Amino acid sequence: MYRIENHPILHQFDKGQRVSFLLDGKEMEGFAGEPIAIALRNSGVLVHRYTAKRAEPRGIFCAIGRCNDCVMIVDGTPNVRTCVTPLQAGMNVETQYGIQSRGAAENND
Amino acid sequence: MIRYEVIVIGAGPAGLSAAIEAAAHGLQVLVFDENAKPGGQLFKQIHKFFGSKEHQARERGFRIGEKLLAEALGLGVKVILGAQVIGIFAHRQVTVMQGDHMEYYVGNSIIIATGATENVISFSGWTLPGVIGAGAAQTMMNIHGLRPGKKVLMVGSGNVGVVVGYQLIQAGCQIAAVIDGAPHIGGYGVHAAKIARMGVPFYLSHTILQAHGTKSVSGATIVEVDSFWQPVPGSEKNLDVDVICLAVGLSPLAELPRLAGCRMQDNPLKGGLVPVCNQYNETTVKDIYMAGDAAGIEEASSAMIQGRITGNAIAHQHGYIENTEFDQCHTKYQGALNQLRAGMFKRDSRKETGLRYTQEGYTLSKTLLTKGFLSTSELSVFPGIPTEVRRRQGVTPIIECTQNIPCNPCQDVCPKGCIKIGDKITNLPVMSASSCLGCGLCVASCPGQAIFLVDETYEDQFAAVTIPYELVPLPGEGSKGVACDRAGIPLGEAEVIHIRTTAYNDGTALLTMKVPIEWAMEARFFKPDHIGEGG
Known part of the structure; x- marks a missing residue:
């Protein structure tokens, strides 16, 4: 997909173990220890959350934990910066709607 | 405590x-x-x-x-x-x-x-996933080994824009264009030239009007701006990209x-x-x-x-x-x-000179400042370019370094002292008449990748051109491909006759290609046969 297999200067990248995790209940794959956002981007997932008022999509912007655009719900905790949070096996990652999960957002309506 | x-x-x-x-x-x-x-x-x-x-x-x-x-x-x-x-x-x-x-x-x-922290500019659609900082692109590809996308629009032609553009190509992405609102490329000409010869177009006096897409970037519209930074109606161009990279300071x-x-x-x-x-x-x-x-x-x-x-x-x-x-x-x-x-890119000195002349008094290349490459006609006046007479004597470095930037590894590494910069490290390198061994240390050591070896005596009607090469896969000796000029325009078929990689050169391979002699001063990039469209 988007992984660089052979880089002219850096050659190979040291990656952890291949692990699976959940995105909105769907099983996904990534490498343990890499940022959650990297595993998602490789699987073609770009939308991390929808804004509270206008429900606009947001994703990775700065990739260094500064802009807070890529936050998601991780294991029940909202506003987790996925670009600097290491992926672990079995993590439950959810798209964030405003500051909550989809189900919770719908219950508000 | x-x-x-x-x-x-x-x-x-x-x-x-x-x-x-x-x-x-x-x-x-x-x-x-x-x-x-x-x-x-x-x-x-x-x-x-x-x-x-x-x-x-x-x-x-x-x-x-x-x-x-x-x-x-x-x-x-x-x-x-x-x-x-x-x-x-x-x-x-x-x-x-x-x-x-x-x-x-x-x-x-x-x-x-x-x-x-990176600056941003806002435009219609700028919050869409796929619009990222240039630093984000570097983090994704150089730390985590992931391409941020397939085809990229780079907004900003400063050193960050052109350097990250080059790194994106190394990672396997395509660059649709580099744009800048200013009328001149802001970064070092040598950095721009690296991607220009791989076919990347530069649009100066251009800004981004809109990022397209509903859930993520599916394209971009750029537009020319006039001297008052206002969009020129009818000059819009649509680019098919999935990443928009902001390198705006x-x-x-x-x-x-x-x-x-x-x-x-x-x-x-x-x-x-x-x-x-x-x-x-x-x-x-x-x-x-x-x-x-x-x-x-x-x-x-x-x-x-x-x-x-x-x-x-x-x-x-x-x-x-x-x-x-x-x-x-x-x-x-x-x-x-x-x-x-020191040098012409220092913020305040750039204002004074307006990037027109070198400190030695040479007129700067206009095409380098606007398109990212030197035109052959502008080249010959610079002191790093040996004369035709010298070129007929055998292998010689061609130093396409035409702006005053603080840098002197070429002088340092040359075992024969062919290249002189002097104590003031912003001086343009000067080719002296002494004999070149063809070792290529200068080619691999130049951080601007602006030095090439040309041997016009290689064979009757054929020249050998050595270029720095930092892409994968590395073409094998004997493989065929296309020689491109400084603008990335294909000249015609070339054959790889020599590949040199050493630990000292740290990933910069020296690729020597055989080209018809009339391309000796034109051919500056080698595109292997299996690579499709450049850029």
């Missing part, structure tokens, strides 16, 4: 250099960094740095990072990662968030080396000195709001010092020297070194810094 003689905030090039300098003089140093790994942005810099030997020129940024880190740890510097400094209070009390709790430290001296991260009560100034030459510092980087609050981009935007090599200046000053302040040693070191570092600050 834990007390240290020196507390450094930020483990990037400036912070680590300051820590090393202070620790080398015997001070006890603690460094905080909010990230999981030290090194700041150095580990994302996979290109070779400019400068001279004392600035570690021709070394790749991440290797400098590895050295700095090893040196700091060897000197007993303690580095605490995942530690976010949230404030500096009275008597230099530092409050640090580590995980979910607060810790309190006191530093006899504090060095703030928090670096910079940096701003100092100077919240901490502000919180600590340091007097601040808004200084456009330093990139924004920065603390007022004396020549030793001390702020208006006693014992609080700065180092690196947080005190004014420059680049990593300058940041490392700034760190040294600060560390040296603190060692003196604490009585760890005598006046003479302190003065000697300070003068040495200041001299090294002044060298890097």
Whole structure:
């Protein structure tokens, strides 16, 4: 997909173990220890959350934990910066709607 | 409350250099960094740095990072990662968030080396996933080994834009275009030329009008701007891209000195709001010092020297070194810094000269400033270009270095002394008449990849052209491909006759191709047969 297999200067990248995790209940794959956002981007997932008022999509912007655009719900905790949070096996990652999960957002309506 | 003689905030090039300098003089140093790994942005810099030997020129940024880190740890510097400094209070009390709790430290001296943050510009659709900072692209590909997308629009032609553009191609992405609102390419011409010869188009006096897409970027519209920065109707162009990369400058991260009560100034030459510092980087609050981009935007090599200046000053302040040693070191570092600050790309000198002439009086190449490549007709006047008579005598370097940038590895590495720059490292390299061995050390050492070897005596009607090559897969000897000119336009078939890779050249292969003799001064890139459209 988007992984660089052979880089002219850096050659190979040291990656952890291949692990699976959940995105909105769907099983996904990534490498343990890499940022959650990297595993998602490789699987073609770009939308991390929808804004509270206008429900606009947001994703990775700065990739260094500064802009807070890529936050998601991780294991029940909202506003987790996925670009600097290491992926672990079995993590439950959810798209964030405003500051909550989809189900919770719908219950508000 | 834990007390240290020196507390450094930020483990990037400036912070680590300051820590090393202070620790080398015997001070006890603690460094905080909010990230999981030290090194700041150095580990994302996979290109070779400019400068001279004392600035570690021709070394790749991440290797400098590895050295700095090893040196700091060897000197007993303690580095605490995942530690976010949230404030500096009275008597230099530092409050640090580590995980979910607060810790309190006191530093006899504090060095703030928090670096910079990327600027953004807003436009319709700019919040769509797929619009990213250039730094984000570097982090994704050079740290995590992931391409940020397939086809990229680079907004901004400063050094960050052109360098990251080149790195994106190395990672396997395509660059649809590099655009800039200014009428001239802002970065070094040599950096622009690297991607121009791979077929990347530059659109100057252009801005981005809109990012298209509903859930993520599916395209972009760019438009020409007039001299009042207003869009020119009818000049819109649509580009098929899935990534829009913003490389529109940096701003100092100077919240901490502000919180600590340091007097601040808004200084456009330093990139924004920065603390007022004396020549030793001390702020208006006693014992609080700065180092690196947080005190004014420059680049990593300058940041490392700034760190040294600060560390040296603190060692003196604490009585760890005598006046003479302190003065000697300070003068040495200041001299090294002044060298890097010289040249036509320095912010204030650029304003004066408007990028028209070199310091030697040569007229700058217009096509280089607007399209990213030198036209052959402009080339011959520069002192790095040997005469036709010299070229008929055998292999010779062609030094396509035409702007005054502080850099001299070519002079340093040449075993025969063919290349002269002199003491002033911003001088243009001059080709002397002495004999070239064809070793190619200059080709691989030039951080601008602006040196090529041409042998017009290779065979009857054929010349051998050696170029620096940093892409994968590396073409094999005997393989065929297409020779491209400086604009990336295919000239015709070329054959790879020699590939040289050495540890000393650190990933820069020397690719020698055989081309018809009339292309000897045109062919500057080799496109293997299996690669499709360039850029």
